[in-house]
Amino acid sequence: xxxxxxxxxxxxxxxxxxxxxxxxxxxxxxxxxxxxxxxxxxxxxxxxxxxxxxxxxxxxxxxxxxxxxxxxxxxxxxxxxxxxxxxxxxxxxxxxxxxxxxxxxxxxxxxxxxxxxxxxxxxxxxxxxxxxxxxxxxxxxxxxxxxxxxxxxxxxxxxxxxxxxxxxxxxxxxxxxxxxxxxxxxxxxxxxxxxxxxxxxxxxxxxxxxxxxxxxxxxxxxxxxxxxxxxxxxxxxxxxxxxxxxxxxxxxxxxxxxxxxxxxxxxxxxxxxxxxxxxxxxxxxxxxxxxxxxxxxxxxxxxxxxxxxxxxxxxxxxxxxxxxxxxxxxxxxxxxxxxxxxxxxxxxxxxxxxxxxxxxxxxxxxxxxxxxxxxxxxxxxxxxxxx
Amino acid sequence: xxxxxxxxxxxxxxxxxxxxxxxxxxxxxxxxxxxxxxxxxxxxxxxxxxxxxxxxxxxxxxxxxxxxxxxxxxxxxxxxxxxxxxxxxxxxxxxxxxxxxxxxxxxxxxxxxxxxxxxxxxxxxxxxxxxxxxxxxxxxxxxxxxxxxxxxxxxxxxxxxxxxxxxxxxxxxxxxxxxxxxxxxxxxxxxxxxxxxxxxxxxxxxxxxxxxxxxxxxxxxxxxxxxxxxxxxxxxxxxxxxxxxxxxxxxxxxxxxxxxxxxxxxxxxxxxxxxxxxxxxxxxxxxxxxxxxxxxxxxxxxxxxxxxxxxxxxxxxxxxxxxxxxxxxxxxxxxxxxxxxxxxxxxxxxxxxxxxxxxxxxxxxxxxxxxxxxxxxxxxxxxxxxx
Numbered sequence: 001x002x003x004x005x006x007x008x009x010x011x012x013x014x015x016x017x018x019x020x021x022x023x024x025x026x027x028x029x030x031x032x033x034x035x036x037x038x039x040x041x042x043x044x045x046x047x048x049x050x051x052x053x054x055x056x057x058x059x060x061x062x063x064x065x066x067x068x069x070x071x072x073x074x075x076x077x078x079x080x081x082x083x084x085x086x087x088x089x090x091x092x093x094x095x096x097x098x099x100x101x102x103x104x105x106x107x108x109x110x111x112x113x114x115x116x117x118x119x120x121x122x123x124x125x126x127x128x129x130x131x132x133x134x135x136x137x138x139x140x141x142x143x144x145x146x147x148x149x150x151x152x153x154x155x156x157x158x159x160x161x162x163x164x165x166x167x168x169x170x171x172x173x174x175x176x177x178x179x180x181x182x183x184x185x186x187x188x189x190x191x192x193x194x195x196x197x198x199x200x201x202x203x204x205x206x207x208x209x210x211x212x213x214x215x216x217x218x219x220x221x222x223x224x225x226x227x228x229x230x231x232x233x234x235x236x237x238x239x240x241x242x243x244x245x246x247x248x249x250x251x252x253x254x255x256x257x258x259x260x261x262x263x264x265x266x267x268x269x270x271x272x273x274x275x276x277x278x279x280x281x282x283x284x285x286x287x288x289x290x291x292x293x294x295x296x297x298x299x300x301x302x303x304x305x306x307x308x309x310x311x312x313x314x315x316x317x318x319x320x321x322x323x324x325x326x327x328x329x330x331x332x333x334x335x336x337x338x339x340x341x342x343x344x345x346x347x348x349x350x351x352x353x354x355x356x357x358x359x360x361x362x363x364x365x366x367x368x369x370x371x372x373x374x375x376x377x378x379x380x381x382x383x384x385x386x387x
Numbered sequence: 388x389x390x391x392x393x394x395x396x397x398x399x400x401x402x403x404x405x406x407x408x409x410x411x412x413x414x415x416x417x418x419x420x421x422x423x424x425x426x427x428x429x430x431x432x433x434x435x436x437x438x439x440x441x442x443x444x445x446x447x448x449x450x451x452x453x454x455x456x457x458x459x460x461x462x463x464x465x466x467x468x469x470x471x472x473x474x475x476x477x478x479x480x481x482x483x484x485x486x487x488x489x490x491x492x493x494x495x496x497x498x499x500x501x502x503x504x505x506x507x508x509x510x511x512x513x514x515x516x517x518x519x520x521x522x523x524x525x526x527x528x529x530x531x532x533x534x535x536x537x538x539x540x541x542x543x544x545x546x547x548x549x550x551x552x553x554x555x556x557x558x559x560x561x562x563x564x565x566x567x568x569x570x571x572x573x574x575x576x577x578x579x580x581x582x583x584x585x586x587x588x589x590x591x592x593x594x595x596x597x598x599x600x601x602x603x604x605x606x607x608x609x610x611x612x613x614x615x616x617x618x619x620x621x622x623x624x625x626x627x628x629x630x631x632x633x634x635x636x637x638x639x640x641x642x643x644x645x646x647x648x649x650x651x652x653x654x655x656x657x658x659x660x661x662x663x664x665x666x667x668x669x670x671x672x673x674x675x676x677x678x679x680x681x682x683x684x685x686x687x688x689x690x691x692x693x694x695x696x697x698x699x700x701x702x703x704x705x706x707x708x709x710x711x712x713x714x715x716x717x718x719x720x721x722x723x724x725x726x727x728x729x730x731x732x733x734x735x736x737x738x739x740x741x742x743x744x745x746x747x748x749x750x751x752x753x754x755x756x757x758x759x760x761x762x763x764x765x766x767x768x769x770x771x772x773x774x
Binding site (some may be wrong): 037038039041042043044045046062066067073075081082083291292294304308309310312313315316317319321322323324326327328373 | 423424426428429430431432433449453454458462463468469470507677678681694695697699700703704706707709710711713714715
């Protein structure tokens, strides 16, 4: 069998496993840096190897538009095209169509949209997306789904049945045995919808299951609660993937609830904004307080950036607008996330995940303005609705 | 003696030498990639080591303004601040004051200017520039000079005596024995002025001599002619540095005339514009013709970019606006320049520099639009002046 999921150990609900793929094993819990356009921004494959990346995510929507899935297929697929010989996963492009593309029109058949690059018209159906992902050739592909706002019950109800029919059509159109097609559980923050979705998709017997539609506006508490009831509804012998998550604190919480792997632009995106991750939380490297700071970003970090440069030098590069700042920050943040995953795996193996989680969360200061703003907004909305 | 210039061999006027500095030897002819703000754009010290860089240039004007020479001094100088332990040279900032700063006012004492960053007022005198360069701590520093348009005889005549008095003041204000202060020969394209300048500066007995004021608007022919009469006027036992040059073809021609080392933003700057250097000339990686080109940029190149990626993938990164494109292009171009210098050194050692030069120039197609445009303009101007 090309794909094999080995569950080595559990610690509470946290799982220590290995997912074997055609391009090698992935030790889980795992984190996939995001290489939207067949490139993890500012990094090369050798940098990802150095950081210990086991898999990366690439975006179907972007690569379909540019340079085109057929061109990539003629180059032997994404691995050969981008020089990355370890596992790759692609999303289905559905989320990007809804968040990036122009003039979307959705019906039972699929979704028609205009390219955000040149305005050209395109049509994604489940069958078309399967054609694209099979041409791109990642180890893991995702079914086409719709990703409604997680708090909108009516929209989630309406979308769920269609998303399920699309999952069936994707499965029927998928033929590559060297590619694992994942089903995506939807249903917003609503327990009955999530359970219904999980039950439906289990019956289609996918080799892995993604949890979609989270980390897009709901509170952290709502996300964790959703994982609380969704994870137990998934098969124990298949990998569980929480899409688009996340922040270090969210990963630590999701692992505690039984999630096996993650992808997120957060470490790469915030690095380009000058925010670097440490066990104490985020540092803004542009701050004047680092102007003469001789220390590395993180004292015990073994990444190239921390081994080589002071905070003062990094601050200088950020302030001077040097491209190298974005890259050196990205090297550190990706290393931080992958080191976090190593610590998570070790803690589960040692049967001390609860203690690890408590220690991590006690120290890691959450300063995500967007999250705090969203939480305030949602609380205000809840008060106005009297619930 | 901290500095020692060993002339190993000559081949015609071309010289194969070693310049020993406190941070190690520089095999010459040599090329210095430019790290304006204490960073060669998109590259790290390890990349420069991999490419075989022996020295880099940093800009006094930029580092004085940001982060400030005193901060860098407190960090132990540029080498420690930027993590580069091989030789560094700095310019005097004079050229940048005249080309970048706002509202310049020049008199015998020095030049008053406004920062291009925040409009603040600053005063460069020979003594101030020596204070800055000695604080920055490069192995080689340059005297403050004025760099008039090379074809303007009256301006060059007027500026030369002042530039010479500034050179004397710089020498008097320079005390670091672990830093070699270079004199800068000026005089535009005018033989009598260049000879006068060389004679004056020789008498001050600098440990090395720079040739300034070229590659800023004159034709290639005028630049080469200027080197023809300037180089023989310089001492045989001191290194000769042609500032701000250059294009591969200019370096090959200048070495044939007796120049020992060079710096130029060209390889790094054009890489960020998508132009990559090969023995056949420049390639524009954005061109559609490379969309499905499986080959590396340069077949026999050993740089990371050529060892790892196809032209098609690089074109995709450039077209998609990925930062990685700028970096991968820079890696290649810097490697190309340093490989060219290795070939130049080998050819001199083998006593076949004339043949190397002929072969290189026969193959390397010159497509520099700016140079061709400048040449046309200057020819037109010369016709109108009847000379």
